[in-house]
Amino acid sequence: GAGVSQSPSNKVTEKGKDVELRCDPISGHTALYWYRQSLGQGLEFLIYFQGNSAPDKSGLPSDRFSAERTGGSVSTLTIQRTQQEDSAVYLCASSRIIDQPQHFGDGTRLSIL
Amino acid sequence: DAKTTQPNSMESNEEEPVHLPCNHSTISGTDYIHWYRQLPSQGPEYVIHGLTSNVNNRMASLAIAEDRKSSTLILHRATLRDAAVYYCIRGTYKYIFGTGTRLKVLA
Numbered sequence: 238g239a240g241v242s243q244s245p246s247n248k249v250t251e252k253g254k255d256v257e258l259r260c261d262p263i264s265g266h267t268a269l270y271w272y273r274q275s276l277g278q279g280l281e282f283l284i285y286f287q288g289n290s291a292p293d294k295s296g297l298p299s300d301r302f303s304a305e306r307t308g309g310s311v312s313t314l315t316i317q318r319t320q321q322e323d324s325a326v327y328l329c330a331s332s333r334i335i336d337q338p339q340h341f342g343d344g345t346r347l348s349i350l
Numbered sequence: 351d352a353k354t355t356q357p358n359s360m361e362s363n364e365e366e367p368v369h370l371p372c373n374h375s376t377i378s379g380t381d382y383i384h385w386y387r388q389l390p391s392q393g394p395e396y397v398i399h400g401l402t403s404n405v406n407n408r409m410a411s412l413a414i415a416e417d418r419k420s421s422t423l424i425l426h427r428a429t430l431r432d433a434a435v436y437y438c439i440r441g442t443y444k445y446i447f448g449t450g451t452r453l454k455v456l457a
Contacts (some may be wrong), residue, residue, distance in 0.1 A: 241393070268443065279353075279437070279447035280394070293444065328393050335443045338384065341393030 239321045241342035243329050249348045252321060258314045258345045263329030264349040269312050270339060271304060280328065285336060286312060286320060316347075353448040354438045360430045361454045370423040370451055372438030377418050381441055385412065385423045387434040388450070394437065397423065428455045 242261040250256055262269050283296040286306045295302070301319075306312040316323055326346050330339035340344040355373040361367040366411065382401050386394035398405055398412045400421075405412040411424040425432055435450040 270445075272445070272447075279449050280445070282444050282446070287445055296366070296444075330393070333442075336382070338395065338396045338399055339445065343385075343391070343393045 243342040243345050247346045251350050255317045260312045260329030267333035268332045268335045272284050273325045275325040319349045321349045326340045356451045359452040363456050367420045368425040368428045373420050375419045377440050384439040385420050386437045389434050430455050
């Protein structure tokens with residue numbers, strides 16, 4: 238289907254390594270969002286993009302986290318020097334315009350050893 | 351941003367209606383009320399949203415209190431496939447998820 242696609246679906250890495258998580262939004266969706274879901278917890282907002290700019294980065298937990306979006310489409314969430322507390326499912330969503338319902342991907346399950 | 355308040359869990363018999371309540375007493379005038387549901391190992395799935403008036407779609411109905419401090423998601427005939435965690439969310443672009451209601455549907 239033409240839903241939000243995230244890759245990889247699972248990622249296992251060693252503490253201290255950098256990781257990149259990718260999100261392909263639904264074609265034509267101008268807004269893109271990243272969330273994190275820790276085990277047994279609800280979803281936590283990280284950042285959102287309108288086009289290629291990120292007006293709200295308030296949810297990024299630390300300066301080890303960064304995200305970019307290019308061409309108004311694909312987005313990458315990068316975590317540097319990973320820590321065990323970064324283990325979670327990272328979810329991406331997109332919407333046609335801001336304030337419209339968000340459509341979520343199935344997430345990337347990140348495990349830090 | 352204040353989270354919404356929902357019961358931790360609910361049960362329903364198959365083919366019966368289900369009413370899932372949500373309190374959002376601090377909602378602002380411009381906040382929409384969104385409902386999503388999540389199955390294990392999947393991302394949240396959009397169910398319905400509204401601002402002031404009651405809303406209906408093919409999946410469910412949303413009843414919003416006149417003062418907008420609470421709302422109820424109504425599944426008209428629960429099926430086994432409706433078993434999921436249901437999240438009530440208030441907001442615009444920055445969804446604030448609570449812990450949701452785990453709905454169990456009994457055959």
